[in-house]
Each structure stands twice: as structure tokens, then as C-alpha cells.
Amino acid sequence: xxxxxxxxxxxxxxxxxxxASDDVSAAAFAARALPALPVEEPYAFQKVxxxxxEPLRRDPSARPGPEELAIPAQxxxxxxxxxxxxxxxxxxxxxxxxxxxxxxxxxxxxxxxxLEGWAGLSRSIVAGTRAQMPGCGAGLRGPKxxxxxVSGETVAVCxxxxxxxxxxxxxxxxRFSLREAPFLPRGLxxxxxxxxxxxxxxxxxxxxxxxxxxxxxxxxxxxxSIHASIYRNPNNAPGxxxxxxxxxxxxxxxxxxxxxxxxRYGIDLYVPILWRYTPTPENQEGLRKLVRDIVxxxxxxxxxxxxxxxxxxxxxxxxxGHGNEDLRKWLREWAxxxxxxxxxxxxxxxxxxxxxxxxNIDFRPExxxxxxxxxxxxxxYSIPLLTFENGKGFELDGERGWLKxxxxxxxxxxxxxxxxxxxxxxxxxxxxxxxxxxFASWQYGTFPYLPFPYQWYERYRALEKWGVDGTLESxxxxxxxxxxxxxxxxYAWSDAPxxxxxxxxxxxxxxxxxxxxxxxxxxxxxSQAIRLVPDTGPNWGTNNAVASPFFLTQPxxxxxxxxxxxxxxxxxxxxxxxxPHWPYVPARLILWPDFTxxxxxxERYARPFSLPVFMKYLGLxxxxxxxxxxxxxxxxxxxxxxxxxxxxxxxxxAEQLQRMIRSEHALLEFENTRFHLNSGKGAGMxxxxxxxxxxxxxxxxxxxxxxxxxxxxxxxxxxxxxTPYTLGEKLELLRATLKEVNARSGAPTxx
Numbered sequence: 001x002x003x004x005x006x007x008x009x010x011x012x013x014x015x016x017x018x019x020a021s022d023d024v025s026a027a028a029f030a031a032r033a034l035p036a037l038p039v040e041e042p043y044a045f046q047k048v049x050x051x052x053x054e055p056l057r058r059d060p061s062a063r064p065g066p067e068e069l070a071i072p073a074q075x076x077x078x079x080x081x082x083x084x085x086x087x088x089x090x091x092x093x094x095x096x097x098x099x100x101x102x103x104x105x106x107x108x109x110x111x112x113x114x115l116e117g118w119a120g121l122s123r124s125i126v127a128g129t130r131a132q133m134p135g136c137g138a139g140l141r142g143p144k145x146x147x148x149x150v151s152g153e154t155v156a157v158c159x160x161x162x163x164x165x166x167x168x169x170x171x172x173x174x175r176f177s178l179r180e181a182p183f184l185p186r187g188l189x190x191x192x193x194x195x196x197x198x199x200x201x202x203x204x205x206x207x208x209x210x211x212x213x214x215x216x217x218x219x220x221x222x223x224x225s226i227h228a229s230i231y232r233n234p235n236n237a238p239g240x241x242x243x244x245x246x247x248x249x250x251x252x253x254x255x256x257x258x259x260x261x262x263x264r265y266g267i268d269l270y271v272p273i274l275w276r277y278t279p280t281p282e283n284q285e286g287l288r289k290l291v292r293d294i295v296x297x298x299x300x301x302x303x304x305x306x307x308x309x310x311x312x313x314x315x316x317x318x319x320x321g322h323g324n325e326d327l328r329k330w331l332r333e334w335a336x337x338x339x340x341x342x343x344x345x346x347x348x349x350x351x352x353x354x355x356x357x358x359x360n361i362d363f364r365p366e367x368x369x370x371x372x373x374x375x376x377x378x379x380x381y382s383i384p385l386l387t388f389e390n391g392k393g394f395e396l397d398g399e400r401g402w403l404k405x406x407x408x409x410x411x412x413x414x415x416x417x418x419x420x421x422x423x424x425x426x427x428x429x430x431x432x433x434x435x436x437x438x439f440a441s442w443q444y445g446t447f448p449y450l451p452f453p454y455q456w457y458e459r460y461r462a463l464e465k466w467g468v469d470g471t472l473e474s475x476x477x478x479x480x481x482x483x484x485x486x487x488x489x490x491y492a493w494s495d496a497p498x499x500x501x502x503x504x505x506x507x508x509x510x511x512x513x514x515x516x517x518x519x520x521x522x523x524x525x526x527s528q529a530i531r532l533v534p535d536t537g538p539n540w541g542t543n544n545a546v547a548s549p550f551f552l553t554q555p556x557x558x559x560x561x562x563x564x565x566x567x568x569x570x571x572x573x574x575x576x577x578x579x580p581h582w583p584y585v586p587a588r589l590i591l592w593p594d595f596t597x598x599x600x601x602x603e604r605y606a607r608p609f610s611l612p613v614f615m616k617y618l619g620l621x622x623x624x625x626x627x628x629x630x631x632x633x634x635x636x637x638x639x640x641x642x643x644x645x646x647x648x649x650x651x652x653x654a655e656q657l658q659r660m661i662r663s664e665h666a667l668l669e670f671e672n673t674r675f676h677l678n679s680g681k682g683a684g685m686x687x688x689x690x691x692x693x694x695x696x697x698x699x700x701x702x703x704x705x706x707x708x709x710x711x712x713x714x715x716x717x718x719x720x721x722x723t724p725y726t727l728g729e730k731l732e733l734l735r736a737t738l739k740e741v742n743a744r745s746g747a748p749t750x751x
Contacts, residue, residue, distance in 0.1 A: 022518065024633035026655060029700065032637060033648040040710040042723055044449075044478065053094075053220065054481050056102025056173060059180035068198035069150055071182040074106050077124045081132045082111045086163070090264050091129060091166035094216055098173055103182040118156060125172070127157040127165050137191075140164065144194035144224065144493075148172070150184050153333070163224065163266045164194075167493075174489070178505040192493040195493070197431065198224040198303075198353075199492060200270055204448070204478030206716040207248060210258055216479055219265040222489035225302060227270045227472055228258060231310055234271045234301065235294050240286065241276030244310050248715055259300045267336050268302035270355065270472075274310040275605040277337035284340060290603045291344035295352065303353030304345065305385060305472075308360045313337060319390075320362040327361070327370055330412030334358070335377035342379045355385040359566050363400050363416050371416040375423045381430060385472065386420050388412045388436035388463070396534055396617055403606045406435075406442040406475060407536040408450060411458045413466055419464055431469035439485040440475045443536060444657060445475075446545050448711040449482035451654055454527035456484055457499050460491045476717040483510065507635075508567055511647045515635040522635070525628025526654060532621040533607075533665065534614050541605070544589045545663035545724030546656065546702040547713070549582050549730055550695060552688065552737050554595045559583045584726045586718060591667055597678045602671040612670060618665040625658040652705045656712060659698050666695050685745045692738040699734060703727040 020034040055319040092109050099105045109126070118126040118133050130137035131148075137147040137158035146168035157172065159165030171192070175183050201223050203209050208228060218226065231244040234255050238245055259269055273294065275287050295301070309316065313333040317323070322330065340358045345352040356378055361371065375384055389412030392403045403410055413421065417434070424432045438459060439449045450456075463471065479485065484607040485507050490496040498503075500520075507519035519542055535541045540548045557580040562568075579587040593601050606614035632654055636647035670691045677684040705725050706712045720726075741747075 007240065022634045024630055024637065026629070026633075026701065029633040029637065029655075030704070031629055033652065034704055034708070035481050037076050037645060037648055037708040039707045042710055042714075042720060044710040045714075046205050046209075047216050047299055050209075052213055053098065053217050056098055056177050057180055058103050058182075059472070062179065062181035062183070064183045066376055067186050068183040069153070069155075069186050071103075071105050071125075071155075071184075073104055074125055076105070076107055078107045078109045079112050079115070079118075079124050079126045080109065081115045081128050082127065083132070083632065084111070086264070087125065087163040087266050091169050091219075091266070093626070094219075094265075095169045095173065099182060100177065101625055103176055105182050105575065108653075112749075115191060118557065119151065119154060122153045125155045125157065125169075127169055129159050129161055129165055133158045139506075141189040141193055141414055143197075145192065146171070146189060146438045146519045147191045147337055149190075150186055155184065166219065167190075167194075167222065170222075171493075172227075173220065175529065176485070177486075178502075178509060179257065180509055190495050192495050194466070195464060196271075196470050198225050198268075198433065199223050200227045200470075200472040201474045201479040202227050202230065202476060203716070204470075204474070204480040206719075208250060208254065208258070209716075210262065210693040212261055212264075214267045215262055215267055218267060218479065220489075220491045221479070221481070221485050223473075223479070223523050224266060225268045225270055226262060227305060229271045229734055230476070231272065231274070233274050233290070233294065235297050237290055237293065239276060239310055240283075241274075241312075241316075246718050255298060259298065262682040269300070269338060270303045270305055270353075271296075271301055272296075273304045273306055275337065276310075277313045277333065279333060279336070287337065287340050288344050289525070291341050292348065295345060295348045299349065301352070301357055304341065305355045305357055305381075306341060308334065311337065319360045323364070328373060331361070331374035332377050332496030333372070335374070335379070338382055338614065339379040342382050346381060353430070354379075354382045356382050357385035357387070359387055359435070363387065363389060363414060365393040365415040367391070368416045368419040372419040372423045375420045377429060378429070380428060382673075383429060383431045383433050384420060384424050385433045385435060386417050386424075386458075387414075388417055388434045388468075389414055390550065391416050392723070395710075396609060397613050399609050399613050401534065401536075403536045405538040406437050406445075407534060408437060408441045408443055408452060409530050409533045409536060411455065411462050412436070413462060421468075429632055432467065433470035433472065434463065434468045435472045435475070436463055436468065437475075438471070438488045439479075439482060440474060440477050440720075442475060442477065442538055442540050443533070443716045445477045445658065446540075446713045447653065447657065448475075448480040449484045450530070450657070451484065451523060451566065451650070452527045453484060453487060454499075454504055455525050455530055456488065457491070460488065477715040479517055480711060489499070509642065510642050510650060511635045512639045515638055518631040518638075522628035522632040522654075525624055526657075529621045529624035529628070529661075532617050532624060533661065534617045538588075539605075540589045540591055541664040543673075544585060544661060544721050545660045545667065546669055546699065547726050547730055548590050548663065549592055549733050550667060550737060551581075552674060552740065554593075555581050555733070557581050565746070566578065570584070584729065585721055589718075589721060591671060593674065598709055599676060600672060600675045602675065603666040605668065611668065615668055618668075622658055622661040622665065623655070625661065629654060629658060649709060652709060656702060656705050659702050663695065663698055663702075666691050666698075670695075685741060689738060689741045689745065689747065692734055696731065696734045698733050699727055703731065 096107045115132045117130045140160040143161050144164050145156040146164040150154045157168035231247045236249045255710040342354045357515040390403050392410040392412050392414040504516045511519050559580045561580050577586040582590050603611045632651050636651045673684040713720045
């Protein structure tokens with residue numbers, strides 16, 4: 001593979017492969033890109049995000065246009081009111097440091113006794129609240145709103161509150177970033193209203209890993225909250241149930257420390273409350289005491305997420321797994337537990353938000369009335385947290401399915417979520433929040449972000465259309481800085497740039513002037529490709545396909561087994577969640593064949609779609625990705641030297657996405673062929689050999705990409721789902737299997 005790649009590279013350098021052509025193969029691209037990128041050790045991305053905020057990048061050739069104000073390297077001042085609080089002062093220090101490092105602009109921070117004369121402060125950026133800056137910000141309506149006005153040599157940043165002023169300063173950074181220079185339109189006069197009361201995310205580094213520089217980055221992407229302490233009560237109290245009692249505990253003082261540090265960057269905390277509720281006086285009083293203890297110990301916490309995975313009635317069950325349980329009774333009892341939490345919080349601090357989230361209640365389209373009923377049982381002072389897209393129905397070739405987990409191939413909201421939003425608004429709840437992915441998703445949970453900007457934009461529009469008041473925008477894949485999340489930050493406020501204008505600016509910054517059209521065409525193709533992907537489950541296909549093993553026959557175990565002991569191996573497997581024959585990931589993240597050949601595991605995986613339809617749309621999605629990748633590769637190869645490494649990484653990430661799709665298709669075909677071969681139907685060995693050879697080449701490419709991007713394969717519920725090491729193990733298995741296949745068929749045993 002590498003030999004042919006270098007040959008194509010030679011042809012490109014010699015002019016045989018036209019430099020003007022967009023038809024660049026993956027091999028030709030790899031020959032140029034891979035030697036240019038350093039190898040990263042696993043977890044390297046964590047160190048980077050923990051130690052620095054991503055730098056602003058200045059284009060040294062940028063020159064201001066006649067309608068632009070250029071802020072010079074020296075001589076300007078950042079002016080605050082003497083009464084400015086610690087949040088705005090911290091934001092000013094952050095802003096000054098970032099424009100100094102990235103834009104080469106040195107600003108002096110000065111405190112003024114009054115900002116009443118702000119309009120006359122020349123060569124100044126003036127930042128304050130509307131109360132401090134009379135005549136500025138008249139149109140501001142609520143927290144986080146801000147007004148930016150450029151007049152002469154004065155840049156005014158006026159917030160409804162200090163948090164609004166902070167976001168206004170960070171919006172200046174965003175404008176500098178898009179322009180790659182400290183230039184602003186001379187006529188800039190924008191009032192921007194926050195569209196969400198809360199925007200939460202989880203850490204992209206690990207459970208309770210929130211270093212200061214990472215918190216500072218979150219604020220720049222428009223987040224005002226974090227959801228922390230997942231599956232653990234903030235005071236470490238047990239949840240009175242077995243479901244999550246084996247989770248980590250916080251070190252002493254960790255929660256208090258996180259609250260204090262996050263507040264420096266304008267970030268609040270939402271945390272879970274875990275409890276197994278039973279309608280007995282003792283249990284109810286225990287829940288009330290737990291709430292009082294937590295609120296008393298952490299009065300600064302903004303809200304509590306009551307997720308049914310850890311806050312449940314009697315027993316926990318997965319979505320649709322309630323069996324003969326009276327679901328409406330379960331919902332009534334669960335809502336009563338929510339009411340207890342809400343009552344205690346209101347008594348202690350009416351500003352606390354209680355967010356009941358009934359994630360695991362069956363969310364298929366036909367459950368809309370049950371979901372509506374459940375919403376109606378909740379106390380009106382709570383704020384329902386609704387899963388935005390899960391359960392959304394869709395059709396492929398006349399076959400109907402639904403989203404089985406967080407996904408972006410469908411925009412949403414799901415039918416059940418529409419019913420819940422309508423019910424909540426009719427009944428007058430305090431608001432409606434939603435778990436809604438906006439830059440990454442569990443559909444490809446091993447990626448730091450998904451480059452489908454046109455599809456994400458439709459999600460943003462749908463959130464606004466349906467009147468969602470607050471968002472939780474990631475789960476355990478968490479947040480890592482990326483340009484899709486940057487786009488999302490723009491559309492979390494009003495008066496954002498038109499989509500094409502914003503994407504063109506991002507494309508120019510990432511790939512260089514002259515490449516904008518190629519990049520945007522690629523993004524359109526990628527966005528179309530994800531709409532074709534049929535796989536929406538939480539399992540191996542969209543998360544681990546490039547590292548998922550191909551089993552022709554049952555391999556020997558790689559760990560202890562209990563097949564002949566007194567221990568029940570089924571219980572052991574459930575405890576450890578691993579398959580002894582491939583113990584690198586949880587068992588659900590590999591496709592395990594039925595070696596008795598009673599069940600076609602490929603067909604079972606594709607349900608509710610038929611296997612031919614499922615595979616057809618995987619193939620169409622991969623082909624559409626390739627259509628965009630040809631332009632993406634050419635844009636990266638054409639990028640200026642200073643941008644080339646970053647552009648290469650963008651392409652490699654998109655290629656890995658495509659490999660995930662093609663590997664899933666290949667494994668399903670392999671397993672289907674193996675099943676029919678062992679059933680005595682058809683001569684499938686030549687096709688099996690061909691699939692193995694193709695997958696070996698894909699896995700080699702996946703390995704080289706993963707070696708150069710430590711973000712790939714990581715999400716902290718399992719740490720790494722795949723690493724270069726596991727990809728290497730898969731390669732060994734593929735080669736050994738191909739050797740076995742060739743031996744059976746009498747073909748040469750080499751590749």
C-alpha cells in the first residue's frame with residue numbers, strides 16, 4: 001500500500017497527476033500527508049487541552065480593507081469600570097493574553113472610575129454592562145446578551161450583565177479568528193441575544209477532568225455550564241441502588257474546587273442526583289435528606305439532572321426494556337420522586353433548576369402519547385430535559401426504522417419529543433431543555449467532531465424553531481475544540497452571519513485562500529453522506545468498525561474463561577462486559593457471530609432494516625463521502641505551507657469516518673457470507689478473501705491515521721475504544737484469517 005502511495009506521490013511531483021485535478025486518491029494523499037505529521041502518543045490531546053487555550057492564528061499577509069478598522073500592535077487600551085467584578089476582569093485578562101499571543105496586539109488594561117464617557121474614549125476597547133455604559137445596549141433583553149459597536153477608534157462591548165460582556169469580548173476574538181487579523185468592520189453595530197438560558201457540555205478529557213485552561217476554552221465556545229460528576233452524587237453519597245455504586249468517588253474537596261474554578265470563567269455546574277426511589281416513608285425521607293445535604297454543602301450548584309439511568313423508581317431498565325411493567329405507573333411514581341427533589345430545592349433556593357430526564361423510557365414513534373403523559377406528571381416548577389432526536393422515525397426503500405441512540409443522520413426532534421415539547425409548553429413549565437448534540441454524537445462517538453456543517457445547521461434551526469430554552473450538547477464523547485463547535489457558538493446567539501458566509505470564512509482560515517469552494521463542496525457532500533447512514537445504534541458499527549475484528553471461526557480466548565467452572569459465564573460476562581476472545585472493548589462493541597449458525601448476526605444487527613437495504617445505504621454514504629474527499633484532499637494539498645498540517649489532519653479525520661462506514665459494510669458482508677458458507681449455501685470463500693484483503697488495507701490506513709491523532713478512538717466511558725495497539729491486533733487477526741482462507745482454497749498464502 002505505501003509503495004503504491006509513494007509512486008503516486010512521485011507522479012504528482014512529476015506533473016503526471018494533474019495538480020489542477022480534484023481526483024486525488026487516498027493513497028496519493030497519504031504519501032504526502034503522513035510523513036508531514038508527527039506521531040502522537042495516546043492521551044497527547046489531553047495534555048494540550050489542559051495546558052493552553054488554542055491560539056488565534058494571524059495571517060501575516062492580511063491587510064485591512066477600506067471599510068475595516070485595524071487595531072495596531074501597540075497604543076490601544078482595554079477599559080473596564082473600576083467596579084467591574086471578578087468575572088469581567090478575568091475575561092479581560094484572558095482576552096488581552098489571547099490577542100497578544102495570536103494577533104500580536106498589546107493592550108493595556110485600565111480601570112476607569114466611570115464609563116459614562118465611553119463613546120469618547122479613543123483607541124480603546126471599552127467593556128462593561130449596560131448599567132455602566134449609558135446609551136449603549138438599549139436593545140439587550142436578558143443574561144448573556146451583548147452589544148458590539150465600532151465607532152471611529154472606539155470599540156464598545158456592552159453586556160446585559162458581566163457574562164454578556166465576557167461573551168462580547170470573546171466574540172471579538174471569534175471575529176479576529178475568522179479574519180486572521182485584528183480587523184473589524186468600521187460600521188459594525190450588532191445586538192446579539194442569547195437563544196438559550198443554558199448551554200451545557202461534558203468534559204472531553206475524562207470523568208471530572210476540568211483543568212483551568214480547558215474551562216477557559218469552553219467559555220470561548222459559548223458554554224455557560226458544565227454537567228459534571230456523571231453517575232455520582234456530588235457529595236459522594238450512595239444512590240441506594242446497585243446500578244451505579246461501582247462508579248468513582250470524588251477526591252476530598254474536588255467538587256468545591258471545581259465550582260470555584262469554573263466560576264472564574266462564567267461557568268455554572270449542573271450535577272446528577274442518584275436515588276432508587278420506592279414509595280415508602282423511609283425512602284422518601286432519605287431522598288429529602290439527600291437533597292438537603294447536597295444543596296447545603298454546595299449552594300452554588302445551578303441545577304440537578306435527574307436522569308433515569310441513576311434516578312429511577314424501583315428498578316432501572318433500558319429503553320423499551322420495561323417488559324410487563326405498567327409504564328404509566330412507573331412514570332407517575334418517578335414523577336413523584338422528581339416532585340420531592342423539586343420541593344426541597346424550592347424550599348432552599350427557588351433559583352435552583354431541577355431537570356428531570358426520562359432518557360430510558362421507550363422513545364419509538366408509537367410511544368408519543370406515553371411520553372406526553374409522562375411529561376404531564378412532572379411538577380410544573382421543574383424543567384423537563386428532553387432527548388432531542390432519539391426515536392425519530394425514518395424510512396429507507398419502504399422500510400421503517402428509528403434512531404436508536406444519539407445521531408445526526410436525522411435532524412429531529414423525534415415524534416416523542418415533539419409531543420413532550422408541546423405538552424410542556426401547554427402546561428406552563430419553567431422552560432424546556434434538551435439533550436441535543438450540536439458538534440459530535442454517539443453515532444460516531446470516537447471522533448472529536450463530525451464535519452457535517454449543513455446537517456448540524458439544520459439541527460440548530462430545529463432547536464430554535466421548537467423553542468428549546470437550554471441545551472446539553474454532548475455526552476461522554478464530550479467537548480474538544482473544533483470548527484463545528486465554533487459554528488455552533490455563532491448560532492447560539494441572534495444576528496449570526498449567513499451560513500455560506502461563515503463557512504466560507506472558516507474554509508479560508510483552515511485551508512487557505514482559493515480553496516474555499518472545494519472545501520465547501522466537500523462539506524456539502526459529507527452532510528449529504530450522513531443523511532444516508534442507516535446505523536444509529538450505540539454499538540460497534542459507527543464507533544469501532546475500523547477496529548472491530550473479523551471472525552471466520554471462533555478464536556482461542558485471550559483471557560480467563562469460566563465455561564466448565566461453577567461460575568455462570570453469562571453472569572461473569574455481564575459483570576466484566578468483555579468478550580474473552582477480544583477483550584479490548586466492551587462486548588457490545590464487536591460483532592460476535594453465532595458460531596452454531598442458528599442466527600445470522602449481520603441480519604440481527606441491521607434490524608429493523610433488512611440487511612440488503614442497510615448495506616445499500618452504508619455503501620451510498622461511503623461513496624458520497626468519497627465524492628467530497630476528492631475535493632478535500634486537493635484543498636489540503638493546495639493549502640499554504642503554514643496551514644498544511646492542520647488541513648491534512650482535517651482530511652485524515654474525514655477519511656477515518658469514511659473508513660468506519662466501509663469497514664462496517666465489509667464486516668456485515670463478511671459475517672453474512674460466513675453464515676451462508678457454513679450453512680452450505682454458495683461458494684463464498686473467494687469473496688471472503690477479497691473482503692479480508694480490502695479490510696487489511698483499510699486497517700493499515702486507519703492505524704497510520706490513529707497514530708497521528710490521539711483524539712481518535714477516545715471517549716472516556718471506556719477511555720479508548722480503539723488505539724493503535726488494538727488496530728495492530730486486528731491486523732494480525734486479519735492476516736492470519738486470510739492465510740487460513742487461502743490455505744482452504746488452495747490459493748497462495750500471501751496477500
